[in-house]
Amino acid sequence: xxxxxxxxxxxxxxxxxxxxxxxxxxxxxxxxxxxxxxxxxxxxxxxxxxxxxxxxxxxxxxxxxxxxxxxxxxxxxxxxxxxxxxxxxxxxxxxxxxxxxxxxxxxxxxxxxxxxxxxxxxxxxxxxxxxxxxxxxxxxxxxxxxxxxxxxxxxxxxx
Numbered sequence: 001x002x003x004x005x006x007x008x009x010x011x012x013x014x015x016x017x018x019x020x021x022x023x024x025x026x027x028x029x030x031x032x033x034x035x036x037x038x039x040x041x042x043x044x045x046x047x048x049x050x051x052x053x054x055x056x057x058x059x060x061x062x063x064x065x066x067x068x069x070x071x072x073x074x075x076x077x078x079x080x081x082x083x084x085x086x087x088x089x090x091x092x093x094x095x096x097x098x099x100x101x102x103x104x105x106x107x108x109x110x111x112x113x114x115x116x117x118x119x120x121x122x123x124x125x126x127x128x129x130x131x132x133x134x135x136x137x138x139x140x141x142x143x144x145x146x147x148x149x150x151x152x153x154x155x156x157x158x159x
Contacts, residue, residue, distance in 0.1 A: 001028070004043045004066040007051040012061070020062075028062035035063055038079045040070040042086050045107040049095055052086040054079040068113050077118070081126040084133050085118065 001024075006017045020028075028034065035041060035055045042052040045066035063069060072082050085091060099112035121129070 001025075001062050001064060002067070003064040004045055004047050004051070007041070007043055007047075007053075007067070009051060009053070011053055011056070025060070025062055033062045033064070033069075035061065035069050036071070038072070038074065040072060040079050040083045040086070042068040042070065042083075042113075044068040044110075044113075046105050048100065048106060048108050049086060049092045052083045054083050066107075068108070068110060070113065076123075077120055078123065078126045078130060080130045080134075082118070084130070091116070 001018045001020045002012050003017075006012045006014070037055055037058050039055045040052060041055060041063065043050050043066070070082060072079050095108055095112070095116070099108045099116065100106050101109055101112075120126075
């Protein structure tokens with residue numbers, strides 16, 4: 001059983017998630033809380049729009065209501081495009097201005113997702129967008145690894 005606290009930029013971190021029995025799991029599945037491959041999951045409570053990613057495989061897992069599950073029409077919207085789109089500054093600002101509710105825990109209710117405007121370019125443009133962002137993500141990862149390596153060398157040289 002997964003919630004926003006189990007989300008990362010690349011998917012779920014399962015080490016601290018809660019496990020439930022089969023009866024409770026089946027109740028969640030019956031209520032539509034089991035994400036499927038290519039669903040886009042978006043953090044909507046507390047850390048709203050901090051994380052959004054595509055489910056890469058079908059698993060026996062269920063999500064709580066703190067996560068929105070979007071099922072894009074694949075002939076119109078690429079799941080990876082939609083996940084990236086949800087995290088853009090423009091969308092986050094729009095959500096903060098128009099769709100947040102709650103005082104103690106800020107959240108976006110599902111009705112907000114239904115009326116949230118989504119810019120949908122043609123599939124070729126979406127594919128180009130995804131390719132560029134994946135290359136940028138790869139470069140960021142490689143840069144982070146290089147910085148960690150430099151830090152390690154510097155710590156070794158310090159004494």
